[in-house]
Amino acid sequence: MNWILPVVLLIVSNVFMTFAWYGHLKLQQMKVITSATPLIVVVLVSWLIALAEYSFQVPSQGAAGDEKKSK
Numbered sequence: 001m002n003w004i005l006p007v008v009l010l011i012v013s014n015v016f017m018t019f020a021w022y023g024h025l026k027l028q029q030m031k032v033i034t035s036a037t038p039l040i041v042v043v044l045v046s047w048l049i050a051l052a053e054y055s056f057q058v059p060s061q062g063a064a065g066d067e068k069k070s071k
Contacts, residue, residue: 009060016053020046 027033
């Protein structure tokens, strides 16, 4: 039953990465991000999305590793 935590964390991580890859295209279509958007804003938003993804992905890898050690 301990396998559930890594799976859930990886799914959440994947949702953030999907938004990072495809969300920016939708935001451009919706004119939220335009050529007039300052570069610093685009960079900060990108890093915040990556940080959110990283904060779920790394613990999932650790939880999966801990499960292997306990066997």
